Amino acid sequence: MLEFKCHVCGSESAKEEFINEILDVEGRRVLVEHIPALVCTRCSEAAISIETTERIRQLVHGAGTPVRTVPLEVFELA
Ligand SMILES: [Zn+2]
Known part of the structure; x- marks a missing residue:
């Protein structure tokens, strides 16, 4: 399991x-669509890694085609 701490409710699950x-x-x-994320089991807040966020940013700013x-x-x- 990856290390996780929800920034909304503090849950580590x-x-x-x-x-x-x-x-x-x-x-x-x-x-x-299809963004890999860690979703808090208590409050459903989704956390997306910095690497994934950066990939999304590049994708929507011209690196990808819809x-x-x-x-x-x-x-x-x-
Ligand atoms: Zn939470």
């Missing part, structure tokens, strides 16, 4: 999962 994140990239919304485009429904709590 996490499971490895793949997550999806929507990011803002220069005013665009992009969806990144695999597909999906429509995005936007809701707002007024």
Whole structure:
């Protein structure tokens, strides 16, 4: 098990999962799927490693090509 300490609840128990994140990239919304993360078993907060964060940053800033485009429904709590 990788060393983990949740920055939200302090739990040291996490499971490895793949997550999806929507990011803002220069005013665009992009969806990144299949991100390896450690997800806190207590509060579900996901922690992404610095290496993975950097790979995502490069990917969405031009190093990668989107695999597909999906429509995005936007809701707002007024
Ligand atoms: Zn937590």
